[in-house]
Amino acid sequence: MPEPTDDISEMAPYTVSESAKLSNDDKGNKLKLDWNESTFPPSPQVRERLEEFVKNGHFEYYPDVTARELREKLAEYVGCGVENLQVFNGSDDALRAILDTYLGQDDVFLAREPVYTQPYTFVETNGANRVTFTCESPFKKGVDRFLTVLEETQPKVTYIPNPNNPTGVYYTQEEIEELLLAAPDTLFIVDEAYYEYADTTVSNSVSEYDNLIVCRTFSKAFGLASCRIGYTVANKEIIRELEKVRNGKSVNLFGQIAASAALDDIKYMRDCVRTVVETREWLVENLRARGHSVVSTPANFVLIEIDNPKGTIEGLKREGVYVRNRDYLPQLDGYIRVSIGDREQMQTFLNAFERVTEKSRAD
Secondary structure, eight states: OOOOOHHHHTOOOOOOOGGGGSOHHHHHTSEEOSSOOOSSOOOHHHHHHHHHHHHHOOTTSOOOTTOHHHHHHHHHHHTSOGGGEEEESSHHHHHHHHHHHHOOTTOEEEEESSOOOHHHHHHHHTTOEEEEEOOSSTTSOOHHHHHHHHHHHOOSEEEEESSOTTTOOOOOHHHHHHHHHHOTTSEEEEEOTTHHHHOOOSGGGTTTOTTEEEEEESSSTTOOGGGOOEEEEEOHHHHHHHHTTOOGGGSOHHHHHHHHHHHTTHHHHHHHHHHHHHHHHHHHHHHHHTTOEEEOOSSSEEEEEOSOHHHHHHHHHHTTEEOEEOTTSTTOTTEEEEEOOOHHHHHHHHHHHHHHHHHHHHO
8 A cells, every 4th residue: 555655644534523523413512512513604795695606606616716706805805905804714725735845845834822733734734834932921921931942943834823713812013013023024813713703913914024924714703614614814925926826616606695795784793792892701701600711712712721621521511511631732731721602602601611620529
């Protein structure tokens, strides 16, 4: 049997959430709070546009490989030129394209942990060297430490989710620019998957800094995780380089239609975001009032520190509630992550969580 490359043989696969393995029918019957998806359906306009396409659209043709209509709407939403944008089959696909373009054999990829680990797969596939570091606290910014590591390692690419998943650490535009200036030969990928919740961005700096690229997704606030639409914002030279490896056919037409419709109903998305933010604050207040240690974030999730993460997660699963174990990540011993939905959903979580933790204490 043919052998995979040495890099692939030694690679550990990315660990998906527990509920990701459920059938679509089962997902609809559970309270799914373990993968930071929106618990809200997308704008009604999305379903209307897709139904119209199903009735009258051309399934036999490839999609628009330039995603021109979607990019024009995105340019208005982001506040940049169409030439500064490109659309991908989800932001993970965008990350893969960026790393395929800029990261080669033995190049250094830098990330501060704990962090979203999906990019590690792409780094190792390319035979690059993954270098990580931690700060004194996973919940502090540690800009000075970041600057020191940049100087020591001289990375080709640095990855910064902003806000960070799973810790919620958020760097201001001024702090990001300090890092950009400190390492002008390093490409900084700023992953703004949770931009709509945090409501601040560095995308307006891409024309000024030629070592900055921003990634975003429709999988969170827009409620389109199943449609797989992500996009990058960068100077036009970087976008042109990404075009060399991007496969335009992979951005399916259903996703393009859905994302375009979602952008036509920004008010709906912002109303959902407002509900999540208000509910997040309510949940944090209630958990703390019950004596639990909680880390709030600028995104659509919180972290809860508990004595028995695995047992608690299993107990919640028996209640039909799925949350994510973060206990095995660096500096996050004892933590679980909970995505935020509406008040009714989070009351259901809170009730189940209290039952499970009380039973655990009694045992």
